[in-house]
Amino acid sequence: xxxxxxxxxxxxxxxxxxxxxxxxxxxxxxxxxxxxxxxxxxxxxxxxxxxxxxxxxxxxxxxxxxxxxxxxxxxxxxxxxxxxxxxxxxxxxxxxxxxxxxxxxxxxxxxxxxxxxxxxxxxxxxxxxxxxxxxxxxxxxxxxxxxxxxxxxxxxxxxxxxxxxxxxxxxxxxxxxxxxxxxxxxxxxxxxxxxxxxxxxxxxxxxxxxxxxxxxxxxxxxxxxxxxxxxxxxxxxxxxxxxxxxxxxxxxxxxxxxxxxxxxxxxxxxxxxxxxxxxxxxxxxxxxxxxxxxxxxxxxxxxxxxxxxxxxxxx
Numbered sequence: 001x002x003x004x005x006x007x008x009x010x011x012x013x014x015x016x017x018x019x020x021x022x023x024x025x026x027x028x029x030x031x032x033x034x035x036x037x038x039x040x041x042x043x044x045x046x047x048x049x050x051x052x053x054x055x056x057x058x059x060x061x062x063x064x065x066x067x068x069x070x071x072x073x074x075x076x077x078x079x080x081x082x083x084x085x086x087x088x089x090x091x092x093x094x095x096x097x098x099x100x101x102x103x104x105x106x107x108x109x110x111x112x113x114x115x116x117x118x119x120x121x122x123x124x125x126x127x128x129x130x131x132x133x134x135x136x137x138x139x140x141x142x143x144x145x146x147x148x149x150x151x152x153x154x155x156x157x158x159x160x161x162x163x164x165x166x167x168x169x170x171x172x173x174x175x176x177x178x179x180x181x182x183x184x185x186x187x188x189x190x191x192x193x194x195x196x197x198x199x200x201x202x203x204x205x206x207x208x209x210x211x212x213x214x215x216x217x218x219x220x221x222x223x224x225x226x227x228x229x230x231x232x233x234x235x236x237x238x239x240x241x242x243x244x245x246x247x248x249x250x251x252x253x254x255x256x257x258x259x260x261x262x263x264x265x266x267x268x269x270x271x272x273x274x275x276x277x278x279x280x281x282x283x284x285x286x287x288x289x290x291x292x293x294x295x296x297x298x299x300x301x302x303x304x305x306x307x308x309x310x311x312x313x314x315x
Contacts, residue, residue, distance in 0.1 A: 046114040054107030061103070062096040069095065086157040090174055093158075094151055098176065140177070142194035147176040150193060156201045161273055163200040164191050207275035209249045209268040213286060214261030216296035221262070225251045227293050228266055231285045236268075241281060244274040249282050261298045 069091050113119050151174065156162045160171050162181070167189050169181030179196070181189045215224050228251045235241055236248035249268030256263040266286075270278045290297055 047111050050107055050110050050114060054103050058100050058103045061099055065095055065099060066092045086159045087154060090157045091151065094174060094176060139192075139194055143177045143192045146193035146196065147174075147178070150174075150179075150196075150199075151176075155199055156204070160204065161202045163202065164196050165198055167191060168202075202275075203272035205272070206246055207270045207272055209266065209270060209275055209279050209282060211249070211266040211279055211282060212255055212263050213266060214258060214263050214298055215290075216261060216298060219262070219295050221254070223293065224264065224295055227289050227295065228264070228286065231282070231289050232266070232268060235278070235282060235285060241278065244271050244278055246270060249278075 070088050109119050109122070112122070150156070156171055156174075156179075158171050158174060162168070162171060164179065164181065167181060167183070169183035169187075169189060171179060172182050172188070173180040176193075178190050178192050181191065183189065213228075215221075228249075232249035236245045246269040249266050252265045252267045254262055255265040266282070268278070268282075287297075289295075
């Protein structure tokens, strides 16, 4: 007889005999009911009541907290309705998550106390562990404090495009400890708040079109200015782009004299997060308008090498 056969007989035969014996099975069930019924009547009802209470308290408190935040957050006239909603949703998510942790922690402790577990030593141990973690988890405490200031000062919100030091992307989530960004390549970055030294918010209040264009030196600069301003006005009045533009892109100044072209600077203001699309459309329209008006965008010419012939020597 093989090892596997002996092992199967060892465990399966007693089980089959037990299941085949209806009296033994019935007795086991009665014994389980005899032990479970008193426990369920004395402790099970309390635990169920505590868990249900914790569930409803969390739901009710979260709804109440959301209403309070929407009423108490000061309205910023410079923010659109969408930006104001993102700001409120960010605060609601963070505070309701923290509230849920507190409620369920209290519920679990009350449940342990209901089944007869003395929670006083647990609380004392938690206090000692908290002190130890306070020394060992200084970075965690720094992250939490920095996160609190980021949230209260409204430095950025979920949905904003920001650059944290050298990492840029759209804010997908904010917790008390870290911020989650997704860059243009789809890569997700988790950044601890304590590691953030500088934040650049590219979508707060408005974004700006900042475009440099090179034109040939022999171009009529007054004609260039007129064409650029007309293109900017037409873009701002276009029904497709009107809602995305705050101030039409216009000629600002001659920024520099390059080796092959004059560099002109064009500035305009757009709604948050709309700057890349508006800038791309502006580049296209300026190229078409310059071509239609005979304005050359660069005076660089490639000179083909010329063959220099020397006259034959005179005899």
